[in-house]
Amino acid sequence: MTITFVKKTATPKTAPQDVIFLSRLSAAERRKVHRSAAAGELTRVYKGVYVSNEGGQAEVERRVRAQWVDIAGMLIPGGVVSHISAFRGQSQDHIWTVSHPSLVRKKLELPGLAFQLVEGPGPLPGDMPLSQSGLHWSSPARMLLENLGRKAPRRVGQEEVEKWLIERLNASGEKFLNELRDKAASLAEPLGMKEQLETLRSMIGEFLGTHEKGELKTTDGILVSKGKPVDRDRIERFDLLAGYLRGAALRRIEDGVPAGVARHNRAFIESYFSNYVEGTKFSIEEARDIVINNKVVTTRPKDSHDILGVYQLAVEAPYRHSPPVSGEEFLPALQEWHAKMLHARPEASPGNIKTQTNYAGTTQFVSPAQVRGTFEEGSRIAMSVPEGIARAVFYLFLVAEIHPFVDGNGRVSRLVMNAELSRTGLHRIIVPTLFHPQFVDCLRKLTRDNEPADFVRSLAKMARWCAQFDYSNLDEVIESLKKTNAMEESPTQFQLRNIDGTHTLAE
Structure with a gap:
């Protein structure tokens, strides 16, 4: 992100939506940021992270949320957006769940935004980079394994996974589920999720009619396994x-x-x-x-x-x-x-x-x-x-x-x-x-x-x-019928009447 400084003044100027990272600045630029913060023009939202104060606290929080990818990439390098956040495609009450191999069991809190860190490997094959931030997004196969099990604050649970699989089966067909199962198999060991893999295999197997182990929980899932998906x-x-x-x-x-x-x-x-x-x-x-x-x-x-x-x-x-x-x-x-x-x-x-x-x-x-x-x-x-x-x-x-x-x-x-x-x-x-x-x-x-x-x-x-x-x-x-106008086609020219000529019966 480019931070623009105006040389005629002693304080750095930043567009309201920008987030300033001290680690990206020269020593002179850092001193300017500190002076601006002391003057009340910038707010320190986390160690080494500043944003403009313009617009008040609500605007500070909005800017932080708008730049969450860049912030997460700086604070959690090598992290992967995972579990419920990857499944929902959004934060939960402005909290993003991020897997990281070493920064675990921590919650990084900023104005209007937080990152819940959970233990998990860094980027794996199929995980998607988020721009050049250093942050990744769980692949569909990884995301499903991470969310299997009982519903929990950071996991949607098996019923939600079933619904997701049903939607993809109806939209993309059996080939998609077969490929998904193969990709999940290659990720189970590095994720430490062999039990979740077996559950996922059984679910997909029932959907595709290859075997029945009673893994499905939802009415929709059971109907799909019987070849009867519902809208x-x-x-x-x-x-x-x-x-x-x-x-x-x-x-x-x-x-x-x-x-x-x-x-x-x-x-x-x-x-x-x-x-x-x-x-x-x-x-x-x-x-x-x-x-x-x-x-x-x-x-x-x-x-x-x-x-x-x-x-x-x-x-x-x-x-x-x-x-x-x-x-x-x-x-x-x-x-x-x-x-x-x-x-x-x-x-x-x-x-x-x-x-x-x-x-x-x-x-x-x-x-x-x-x-x-x-x-x-x-x-x-x-x-x-x-x-x-x-x-x-x-x-x-x-x-x-x-x-x-x-x-x-x-x-x-x-x-x-x-x-x-x-x-x-x-x-x-x-x-x-x-x-x-x-x-x-x-x-x-x-x-x-x-x-x-x-x-x-x-x-x-x-x-x-x-x-x-x-x-x-x-x-x-x-x-x-002709006297009632029943056979006419234009409601703007004719009105349906009763046999006695009155308008259609009152309700």
Whole structure:
């Protein structure tokens, strides 16, 4: 670091952010520093280390923290940032843990900063130099060994190490863990950490399926070892929604639509809107010919079969009233639904889990490697939600948030929701075209901001709205839908109304 002295004055001038080390100065420059310190212009923060007093004590502490690498390199030459500091990538309450072979069991304290010294070798292969300070940073392999064992002030403990390994496995694959294990093996002896190496080997071995010794401690780790890693952020969001739904007062709207023609008509309306909002757009008269009169549009055969696929799942047993069983069986059942729904669209890989992470705008959905485990855990959370509309709402979000397929996720999510409603004798929910943008906004609010209230209210509102119609006569229900503006696309030009012309039902 360059210290600038102005020759016209008797005191050294230093930029406020600079730290002055006496060992780097000439004898004359040292005398100037001492005079400046005596005059109150500089503060001695450690033996041989000074900083500017400008700005007061808070600024002194800030400057010390800003220059911690240079300070540590001067005070602890040959030290290695290690243990919890290397793992977290930052100090803990402004305390850095540094390994050193001889300067041990000491705590060097400066204004706003401290270094806790622990016994350990100096730089080893893989440790990274921090600029030209003389200080190093523990390599990933060394850092993991240093942090294994019970959680302690200078060690994160095994559970945190497991989570770190899971993240790297999902991000970089098995090769990364194999290489990490080999590097750790070469460091265990100089570190004196052979026991920690065995623990790390067992953990990685379980993740890679090579052996099982029961070393894993976390739920995530055990799921990974079984080939079922989970998206922990999503599980937390599912827990949040489940907690909200357990306390929500949601009206039960009984299903008064009789079996037979009326039920088939409603299934058609459900399929029409569910496909339209996903981009499979027909006029309702064209869609009616496809479903009711079995007239596939010759110029759009795949789109026609999309309409038929959703309709069949909405009306046929067991799909219409039997949501997938929670746990391991949930995803295979969902894959069966998807295969049936999109059987005429091979480019959508019907029945198969996505192989690449998918997005909606800036929202990134669950990675392919985490789909199975996240469904297994998430569907079990569903069982803690009251059955009926609350659990139906949860099911829709579970599928939509994981987004397991290349295409058709929205349609499948609504079918699973409605299967739960039909199972419990409640009216199925249809999201009409005009309301869909508002529904998506509410869904996005839960996904991005963890706020479930609007999402739940939007579906409860649609449950009430759908129950107004008499589905026994298809001509009449189509005419009623047109009067409510349900088929319009612009929320700025139209407002969804009830059959009697009033605005949509009050909450």
